[in-house]
Amino acid sequence: MLAFDRRLVPSIVAMAVIVIASNILVQYPVTAFGLGEILTYGAFTYPFAFLVTDLTNRWFGPAKTRLVVCVGFAIAVALSLVLADPRIAIASGAAFLSAQLIDVTLFNRLRAGTWWRAPLVSSTVGSALDTAVFFSLAFAGTDVPWVSLALGDFAVKMAMALVSLIPYAGLMNWVKPYGNALAR
Template sequence: MHDLVSRQGRRLMLILALFHIGVIAASNYLVQLPFSVLGLHTTWGAFSFPFIFLATDLTVRLFGASLARRIVLVAMAPALVVSYLLSVLFVDGRFAGLGALATFDTLVARIALASFCAYLFGQLLDVRVFARLRTLDRWWIAPTVSTVLGNLLDTLLFFSIAFAGSRNAFMAEHWLQIAWVDYAFKMLISLCVFLPLYGVLLGFLARRLQSMTADRTLRTPAWLR
């Protein structure tokens, strides 16, 4: 039984790590596609990256902070590679051709490093805050506070490292405004869409785990007791 649980845990960690990498890949492409709302600049990446915080918070709630941190550590190196490759191969959302891989681009390297740092520190902060607040009676407090703080750190780290003083004139001039608008969109999406979705998924997974723990060979998780 212990070996079975261990194998299931490793499989779950791999699936969640691949999910993180997939969202990072999508976000690194979508962040190259800016758009304006009421004269404010943001990017389509604001709509994809909150998925990672949803997955992380559910992981902490269901399986603990230790597994969530392991997932972040497993995903961070592939995330750096994926970020660089996508930033080289796609410029302003257009495919640049495989020949682009033959040269090293410092701007692209900055974007990849920014994505790496933002993901690593934003997720670790999210895990830490959520783990501290998860025992509160109201289920929505932990995901709300951790998402607000984690996304803030993630957004400011990414845009400052990637674009402050860069040779991309538009992003160098507008990165701070874009960062704040991007953060505002993330908060709007996270609190209006992802927080309710978190509650629905939490309830569904709780019922599934409770039915599984009807087998006395499995111990009921502490948060379900």
């Protein structure tokens, strides 16, 4: 059994806040510049979940990061059921859990390489999985233009993954890797 580490609380809180905010904001299309058919405001907040996951993984390792993902998932889904449409909350939970867990695994496997490869590749694969699972579960069978929204969302996630490399690089030296970089 993995003992709870109180140092994980900021990551758990950040994860829950990001997911809840994203679940609320995904319900609002970006109407500026006619983007309402391809973009919601949730696309701008959710990619930061990958930054939190990657920094937590770098600092505490994959086992504790999985704990952060699972606890953040439980809190976010429970609160999202109250604060967002239940279909969105359930779709978000499924997408979040699958995407973040694949991110943890990929990041850990790539962490010994070039500094930017692990966060960029893991966020890219995680974002693709998250987008596919979330939009198909949340909006398939509705009149929401979910395919175009998914494509717009994924494009923003990719842009945000690149932008997130800046704070990741800045925090890399502050957030030292945990003991055994290859531990599972």
